[in-house]
Amino acid sequence: MTDASLSTWVHRRAEPSWLGRLFDSKPFLVVICLFPAVGLLMTFLTYPLALGIYLAFTDTTIGRAGVWVGFENFTYLLQDPIFWNAVFFSVFYTGIATIGKFGLGLWLALLLNNHLPFKSFLRAIILLPWIVPTVLTAIAFWWIYDPQFSIISHLLIKTGLRETNVDFINTAWPARWSLIAANIWRGIPFVAISLLAGLQTISPSLYEAAMLDGATAWQRFRYITFPMLLPILAIVMTFSIIFTFTDFQLVYAITRGGPVNSTHLLATLAFQRGIPGGQLGEGSAIAVSMIPFLVFATLFSYFALARRKWQQGETND
Amino acid sequence: MATVDIRKVRKAFGSVEVLHGVSVGIEDGEFVVLVGPSGCGKSTLLRMLAGLENITGGEIDIGGRVVNTVPPKDRDIAMVFQNYALYPHMTVFDNMAFSMKLAKAPREIMEREVLKAATILGLEQLLHRFPRQLSGGQRQRVAMGRAIVRNPQVFLFDEPLSNLDAKLRVQMRSEIKELHQRLKVTTVYVTHDQIEAMTMADKIVVMNNGNIEQAGAPLELYDRPANLFVAGFIGSPAMNILPGAIGEGGFVTEGGAVMPMPSTARNGAGYYGIRPEHMRLAGEDGIPATIQIVEPTGSETQVMLRIGNTPLTCAFRERITAGPGETIRVKPDLDLVHLFAGGSGQRLAS
CATH class of the missing domain: 3.40.50.300 (P-loop containing nucleotide triphosphate hydrolases)
Known part of the structure; x- marks a missing residue:
C-alpha cells in the first residue's frame, strides 16, 4: 500500500509567483490594459480640447496669458460678417461636396462591383487620390487653377472653346466651386471603396431572387442595393461630413481663405485668427463654434440613417 | 403549369x-x-x-x-x-x-x-x-x-x-x-x-x-x-460492390470470397452487387463470415463482415447476438443480386 502510493507520481500544480498572481487579478489587468489608451487620449485629445474650450472664454493672445472674459469672444463673432461668411461656406462646402462625393462615389462603387477586366488594378488606381498627401493634392490643384499657367485654361484655349484664361480662384464664387471640386476629387475614393465593401456584403442570390421576381436593374438598385447599403452609407457619410466640415489643408494651401475671406472655412479662419493673427482666444472660440454643427451632423446621420429594425434580431413586432 | x-x-x-x-x-x-x-x-x-x-x-x-x-x-x-x-x-x-x-x-x-x-x-x-x-x-x-x-x-x-x-x-x-x-x-x-x-x-x-x-x-x-455509379449512389447503406470475376463455384471476388451466382448469370461480369438489406442469415449452406462491427438501430441491425479479405455490409431484420470476431453464416438473396460489366461498369441484363 505504502509502496504503491510512493510509486504513483502525483502531478502537483506549481504555486504561482507573486507576478503570476498579480496578472491573474482582474482589477490590475483592467488598469494596465487601459492605461496606454487612456493616457494617449487624455494627453492628445482631452487636454487640447479642454484647453481650446477654456481659451475660447479668455482673451489670450500669443505672448500674453489672457483673463476670463466669458462669452465676449462669441458675442463679438456673432457680429463679425467674416465669421458668418465662414459659417456659410463651411456648410455650403460640406453640403455640396458630400452630395458630389456620394453621388460619384456610389456610381463608381457600383461600376467596380461588376465583373470588369483588370478589376484589382482599377481599384488600386481609384484609391490613388486618397493615398496622395492632401497638401500635394492641394498644390497640384493650385497649379491646375493657376490664373496664368492653368492646364485647363490652356486646353480650352487650344481647342478653341475659350479665348481667355479661366478665372478659377481669384473671385469669390469660382474660387468656392473650385475648392469644392478639389475636395470631391479627393474624397471620392474613400466613399467608393467603403461603399464597394458594403456592396460586396450583399449576397448575389438576393439579386438573383429579385431578377426572378421581375425586378429591372433600377428596381434591383432601388429595393435591394440601396436599402441594404444604408447602414454603411450612414457611417461613411458621418465620417465624410466630419472630415469635410473640419477640412483645412485643401483650402489653406490653395486660397488661404481668399479672395477677400470668401473661401474661409471655420477651421482656416480659426487658424488665421489664432496663429498668424495671434488672437488665440478668438481663434479658439471659432474652433469651438464648430462643435454644435458636428454633433448635429453626427446625430442626424446616426439616427436618421443607421438604425434599421431589420438589422436587429429581437422578436418585437 | x-x-x-x-x-x-x-x-x-x-x-x-x-x-x-x-x-x-x-x-x-x-x-x-x-x-x-x-x-x-x-x-x-x-x-x-x-x-x-x-x-x-x-x-x-x-x-x-x-x-x-x-x-x-x-x-x-x-x-x-x-x-x-x-x-x-x-x-x-x-x-x-x-x-x-x-x-x-x-x-x-x-x-x-x-x-x-x-x-x-x-x-x-x-x-x-x-x-x-x-x-x-x-x-x-x-x-x-x-x-x-x-x-x-x-x-x-x-x-x-x-x-x-x-x-x-x-x-x-x-x-x-x-x-x-x-x-x-x-x-x-x-x-x-x-x-x-x-x-x-x-x-x-x-x-x-x-x-x-x-x-x-x-x-x-x-x-x-443502370451502372455502378447509380448502384453505389442510390440506397442507404450503400450497396456492396465487389470487384472480381466469374470463377469456380460462383463469383470470385478480389478478396478471394466465392459468392453464389443467380441462375440467369451472364458472362463478363466484373462486379457483384448486393444491397446490405438483401443479405440473409443462413444455416450450414451459408458463407462463413467474421463479424467486424455490429450496429443495432432498433428496427434492423447493420453488421460489417469479412468474408476472407472481402468486406461486406449486411442489414438484418433479426437481432444479432454475436459479437465482433465471431463467425456467422450469410447468403445473398439471389433474385436481388446485381451484376455489372467489368470494364464499363454497366448493368448486365438478367
Missing part, C-alpha cells in the same frame, strides 16, 4: 465544360429530383433553367416555348434558394409580395394572395416579422411562400433543406411533398441527398460529372441501377 424539356444542353465556363449534352423530359405536374455528388452540374442545370446562367448549347423548353434567350423574369418560374435569399430589410409580407409590388398589383390583391400563401404554409402570425426574427424552418417556409405567391408554371428548388437540422429536414421534406401534391405544379428539385430524392421524387435524375447516369422512378433506380 407546364412541361419542361431539356434537350442536349451543354454548359461551359471558359474552356471547361461542366455539362456535356444533358437531356431530360419533365411532364406537366411532375416532381423531378436532380441528384448527384457535389460538382456534378445539377445546380448549374437548375440555374440554366431559371435563366441565371447562359446556355452554351442545346435547348431548354418550358411549356412549349424555347427559353434560351428569355430573361429570368419572363420565364414564369419561381425558385427557392439554398440560403433562401430572403430580402433581410423587408418583412415577411413584403418579401412575399415583392413580385406583385414590382408588377404594380393593387394592394387588395397583394394582401389576398399573400394571405392565401401564408395560410397554406402557416405563416399568418409571422407576416410582420423580419427574416432575422425567424427560425430556419420559418425562413424556409417564407421562401416557399414567395414562390407560391408568384403562381408560376415551374417551381425550382436548389438544395432547400441543406441548411436545416436533421429533424426539421424530415418535416420540411414531407411539407414540400404535400405542397406539391396540393398545388400540382411542375417542380424541379436539386439535392445531393439521395434519401430526399427517393422520398420526394416522381422521377429521379442521377447526375455525375456533367452527364446523366440514369433517370427514372425512385424504385426503378433502386431495383435496377
Whole structure:
C-alpha cells in the first residue's frame, strides 16, 4: 500500500509567483490594459480640447496669458460678417461636396462591383487620390487653377472653346466651386471603396431572387442595393461630413481663405485668427463654434440613417 | 403549369465544360429530383433553367416555348434558394409580395394572395416579422411562400433543406411533398441527398460529372441501377460492390470470397452487387463470415463482415447476438443480386 502510493507520481500544480498572481487579478489587468489608451487620449485629445474650450472664454493672445472674459469672444463673432461668411461656406462646402462625393462615389462603387477586366488594378488606381498627401493634392490643384499657367485654361484655349484664361480662384464664387471640386476629387475614393465593401456584403442570390421576381436593374438598385447599403452609407457619410466640415489643408494651401475671406472655412479662419493673427482666444472660440454643427451632423446621420429594425434580431413586432 | 424539356444542353465556363449534352423530359405536374455528388452540374442545370446562367448549347423548353434567350423574369418560374435569399430589410409580407409590388398589383390583391400563401404554409402570425426574427424552418417556409405567391408554371428548388437540422429536414421534406401534391405544379428539385430524392421524387435524375447516369422512378433506380455509379449512389447503406470475376463455384471476388451466382448469370461480369438489406442469415449452406462491427438501430441491425479479405455490409431484420470476431453464416438473396460489366461498369441484363 505504502509502496504503491510512493510509486504513483502525483502531478502537483506549481504555486504561482507573486507576478503570476498579480496578472491573474482582474482589477490590475483592467488598469494596465487601459492605461496606454487612456493616457494617449487624455494627453492628445482631452487636454487640447479642454484647453481650446477654456481659451475660447479668455482673451489670450500669443505672448500674453489672457483673463476670463466669458462669452465676449462669441458675442463679438456673432457680429463679425467674416465669421458668418465662414459659417456659410463651411456648410455650403460640406453640403455640396458630400452630395458630389456620394453621388460619384456610389456610381463608381457600383461600376467596380461588376465583373470588369483588370478589376484589382482599377481599384488600386481609384484609391490613388486618397493615398496622395492632401497638401500635394492641394498644390497640384493650385497649379491646375493657376490664373496664368492653368492646364485647363490652356486646353480650352487650344481647342478653341475659350479665348481667355479661366478665372478659377481669384473671385469669390469660382474660387468656392473650385475648392469644392478639389475636395470631391479627393474624397471620392474613400466613399467608393467603403461603399464597394458594403456592396460586396450583399449576397448575389438576393439579386438573383429579385431578377426572378421581375425586378429591372433600377428596381434591383432601388429595393435591394440601396436599402441594404444604408447602414454603411450612414457611417461613411458621418465620417465624410466630419472630415469635410473640419477640412483645412485643401483650402489653406490653395486660397488661404481668399479672395477677400470668401473661401474661409471655420477651421482656416480659426487658424488665421489664432496663429498668424495671434488672437488665440478668438481663434479658439471659432474652433469651438464648430462643435454644435458636428454633433448635429453626427446625430442626424446616426439616427436618421443607421438604425434599421431589420438589422436587429429581437422578436418585437 | 407546364412541361419542361431539356434537350442536349451543354454548359461551359471558359474552356471547361461542366455539362456535356444533358437531356431530360419533365411532364406537366411532375416532381423531378436532380441528384448527384457535389460538382456534378445539377445546380448549374437548375440555374440554366431559371435563366441565371447562359446556355452554351442545346435547348431548354418550358411549356412549349424555347427559353434560351428569355430573361429570368419572363420565364414564369419561381425558385427557392439554398440560403433562401430572403430580402433581410423587408418583412415577411413584403418579401412575399415583392413580385406583385414590382408588377404594380393593387394592394387588395397583394394582401389576398399573400394571405392565401401564408395560410397554406402557416405563416399568418409571422407576416410582420423580419427574416432575422425567424427560425430556419420559418425562413424556409417564407421562401416557399414567395414562390407560391408568384403562381408560376415551374417551381425550382436548389438544395432547400441543406441548411436545416436533421429533424426539421424530415418535416420540411414531407411539407414540400404535400405542397406539391396540393398545388400540382411542375417542380424541379436539386439535392445531393439521395434519401430526399427517393422520398420526394416522381422521377429521379442521377447526375455525375456533367452527364446523366440514369433517370427514372425512385424504385426503378433502386431495383435496377443502370451502372455502378447509380448502384453505389442510390440506397442507404450503400450497396456492396465487389470487384472480381466469374470463377469456380460462383463469383470470385478480389478478396478471394466465392459468392453464389443467380441462375440467369451472364458472362463478363466484373462486379457483384448486393444491397446490405438483401443479405440473409443462413444455416450450414451459408458463407462463413467474421463479424467486424455490429450496429443495432432498433428496427434492423447493420453488421460489417469479412468474408476472407472481402468486406461486406449486411442489414438484418433479426437481432444479432454475436459479437465482433465471431463467425456467422450469410447468403445473398439471389433474385436481388446485381451484376455489372467489368470494364464499363454497366448493368448486365438478367
